[in-house]
Amino acid sequence: MKILVCISNVPDTTAKINFSPDNKNFISSGVTFILNPYDEIALSKALDIATASAGTVTVIHVGDASTEPTIRKALAIGAHDAVRVNADPRDALFVASQIAACVKSDSYDLILCGRESSDHNSSSVPVMLAELLGLPCVLFAKSLTLEGNTAKMDNEIAGGKEVVSCTLPLVVCASEGMAEWKIPNMRGIMSARTKPLRVVDAVEVPVLSLITGYDKPAARSTVKLIPADAAGELFDTLRAEKKII
Amino acid sequence: MSVLVYVENQDGKFRNAAFEALSFGNAIATSLGTGMIACSIGKVSDEELKCAGKYGASVILSASPELINPQVCSGILSKAAVSEKATVVIVPASFFGKAVAPRVAVKLKAAYGDNVVELPQMSSGFIVKKGAYSGKAFEYVELLSEVKVISLVPNSFKMVEKPVEIVIKTVDATVSDPEKALKVIDTVRNTNKVSLPDAEIVVSAGRGLKGPENWGMIEELASVLGAATACSKPVSDAGWRPHSEHVGQTGIAISPNLYIAIGISGAIQHLAGVSNSKVIVVINKDPEAPFFKAADYGIVGDAFEVVPKLIEAAKKFKAAGN
Numbered sequence: 001m002k003i004l005v006c007i008s009n010v011p012d013t014t015a016k017i018n019f020s021p022d023n024k025n026f027i028s029s030g031v032t033f034i035l036n037p038y039d040e041i042a043l044s045k046a047l048d049i050a051t052a053s054a055g056t057v058t059v060i061h062v063g064d065a066s067t068e069p070t071i072r073k074a075l076a077i078g079a080h081d082a083v084r085v086n087a088d089p090r091d092a093l094f095v096a097s098q099i100a101a102c103v104k105s106d107s108y109d110l111i112l113c114g115r116e117s118s119d120h121n122s123s124s125v126p127v128m129l130a131e132l133l134g135l136p137c138v139l140f141a142k143s144l145t146l147e148g149n150t151a152k153m154d155n156e157i158a159g160g161k162e163v164v165s166c167t168l169p170l171v172v173c174a175s176e177g178m179a180e181w182k183i184p185n186m187r188g189i190m191s192a193r194t195k196p197l198r199v200v201d202a203v204e205v206p207v208l209s210l211i212t213g214y215d216k217p218a219a220r221s222t223v224k225l226i227p228a229d230a231a232g233e234l235f236d237t238l239r240a241e242k243k244i245i
Numbered sequence: 246m247s248v249l250v251y252v253e254n255q256d257g258k259f260r261n262a263a264f265e266a267l268s269f270g271n272a273i274a275t276s277l278g279t280g281m282i283a284c285s286i287g288k289v290s291d292e293e294l295k296c297a298g299k300y301g302a303s304v305i306l307s308a309s310p311e312l313i314n315p316q317v318c319s320g321i322l323s324k325a326a327v328s329e330k331a332t333v334v335i336v337p338a339s340f341f342g343k344a345v346a347p348r349v350a351v352k353l354k355a356a357y358g359d360n361v362v363e364l365p366q367m368s369s370g371f372i373v374k375k376g377a378y379s380g381k382a383f384e385y386v387e388l389l390s391e392v393k394v395i396s397l398v399p400n401s402f403k404m405v406e407k408p409v410e411i412v413i414k415t416v417d418a419t420v421s422d423p424e425k426a427l428k429v430i431d432t433v434r435n436t437n438k439v440s441l442p443d444a445e446i447v448v449s450a451g452r453g454l455k456g457p458e459n460w461g462m463i464e465e466l467a468s469v470l471g472a473a474t475a476c477s478k479p480v481s482d483a484g485w486r487p488h489s490e491h492v493g494q495t496g497i498a499i500s501p502n503l504y505i506a507i508g509i510s511g512a513i514q515h516l517a518g519v520s521n522s523k524v525i526v527v528i529n530k531d532p533e534a535p536f537f538k539a540a541d542y543g544i545v546g547d548a549f550e551v552v553p554k555l556i557e558a559a560k561k562f563k564a565a566g567n
């Protein structure tokens with residue numbers, strides 16, 4: 001079983017997000033970057049499957065050289081090798097097209113992603129990738145089991161879940177619950193330094209969208225306290241002051 | 246030119262997210278001076294199909310393929326977009342819609358504006374606003390191609406009725422072999438429960454509740470208010486509640502009208518997923534809990550005393566016809 005895991009490099013979950021004074025650029029200085037939490041779940045699952053099937057796990061990332069610590073982290077957790085497409089991941093179509101180009105030259109039985117990146121939150125890279133490759137995609141998989149050439153998944157839907165089955169190859173995106181996070185051990189960290197990390201050039205992709213700026217949610221005014229013994233007044237207050245109930 | 250809107254149904258009934266998408270589509274169509282066409286996929290009665298007319302669609306295309314999955318639906322939608330010469334295609338950013346819209350964009354070689362939260366700026370160019378950094382920011386994205394695909398976050402645009410005469414057109418929906426690889430074997434719905442991403446009111450609880458046996462009062466408050474239930478990450482990690490209820494940076498991001506957080510400290514990763522709620526009420530026994538800084542209303546008190554009072558008050562409030 002050959003498995004590919006697509007990983008993104010995102011600000012640490014505790015990071016304060018700041019933009020340039022004109023709100024045009026994200027300020028990355030002072031921000032620690034990590035492996036996207038959902039991608040870590042995907043990687044963990046991939047390693048379990050590979051162990052059970054004597055398979056291999058390759059991780060792929062589209063990004064510049066500054067993202068290599070995140071790729072090495074994935075190798076330390078246990079991925080066998082890595083590919084980095086050397087380019088600015090400017091939008092989902094660009095990223096998906098790069099990964100698709102790599103998959104076309106080197107095929108995989110299973111492609112795992114996270115359900116969304118914690119920076120763009122778009123859930124579009126895996127779906128676009130699947131579309132470019134003509135493959136099915138399960139976007140909110142809470143579980144994944146393989147029986148021969150068939151994958152079975154619990155996929156989250158509005159107000160519940162559906163049980164889906166699909167023949168390989170396919171793209172599956174990890175949600176919470178699919179696997180436990182794995183912590184790299186000393187041997188993993190040591191061996192990650194020497195595992196193969198191939199850097200490839202990007203393919204050309206038409207520019208269809210452009211980030212023009214950022215904004216932060218409006219700050220809330222200071223909290224209005226309601227005494228605990230008057231808690232019952234909450235709904236009348238919400239009706240009178242906010243008209244939301 | 247036209248605006249095409251995917252009206253998603255659940256068991257043959259259109260969901261609110263579909264009517265929101267129509268209302269949103271209608272506002273865009275009005276600005277562009279074009280008409281709006283709806284597209285429904287799956288078995289839906291004529292009576293239900295006509296509901297799209299209430300929100301401004303003059304035509305509804307109806308397709309009933311033998312099998313429904315995102316590949317099949319994106320094929321139907323992109324064909325409809327081509328035949329109707331749509332320049333804007335709108336899909337609800339529901340679980341299913343998110344699996345469909347990016348495919349439509351690739352098929353149409355169109356720019357994709359995902360998870361859009363308000364009407365686009367169309368005075369110069371076409372710029373959408375979307376959530377980013379897990380609730381900590383918004384991103385503005387200019388869509389440069391002639392055809393644009395947009396997914397609209399549920400609950401971010403109000404339904405606006407604008408009744409028009411509607412024509413139902415049946416469209417062909419043959420499914421190709423490669424599209425048959427993915428099959429749904431079973432669907433399990435949490436009966437009588439409001440779905441979390443669509444919910445207008447969410448009652449959420451954290452580790453302050455001490456254990457799963459204490460969720461009865463949370464469920465009761467939610468049921469009186471017609472709300473969905475949610476929880477913090479440690480609560481679902483401990484198996485007190487299902488993972489599907491976990492909100493926050495690594496869980497579901499929600500934007501209800503009212504978020505009631507009970508016994509949740511307000512860690513940055515939790516706030517990330519809930520800070521787009523319109524009004525936040527926090528109940529915590531610790532007056533220093535960080536969540537109070539991100540709340541509109543706060544009650545400092547013990548959940549085990551406050552929540553029963555809230556249940557009583559909510560019952561009275563509802564009984565008074567609210």
Ligand SMILES: Cc1cc2nc3c(=O)[nH]c(=O)nc-3n(C[C@H](O)[C@H](O)[C@H](O)COP(=O)(O)OP(=O)(O)OC[C@H]3O[C@@H](n4cnc5c(N)ncnc54)[C@H](O)[C@@H]3O)c2cc1C
Nearest residue numbers: 451452453477478493494495508509510514515530531548
């Ligand atoms: C990578 C990463 C991702 C994460 N993602 C998420 C995420 O998506 N969502 C998430 O929620 N967390 C997430 N977390 C965890 C987060 O950092 C916090 O640990 C978590 O949100 C705390 O949950 P809590 O508020 O329920 O528990 P606690 O922090 O233990 O808070 C319990 C609160 O209950 C109050 N309390 C206790 N007893 C009572 C009582 N009787 N009545 C009223 N109040 C009471 C206490 O004062 C306290 O404020 C993440 C962490 C990491 C590292």
Ligand SMILES: Nc1ncnc2c1ncn2[C@@H]1O[C@H](COP(=O)(O)O)[C@@H](O)[C@H]1O
Nearest residue numbers: 006008062113114116117122123124125
């Ligand atoms: N730059 C990238 N390189 C490789 N994979 C990525 C990249 N960005 C996103 N992905 C994958 O796509 C998933 C969804 O990301 P997004 O579409 O940005 O929400 C992530 O969880 C990753 O698995």
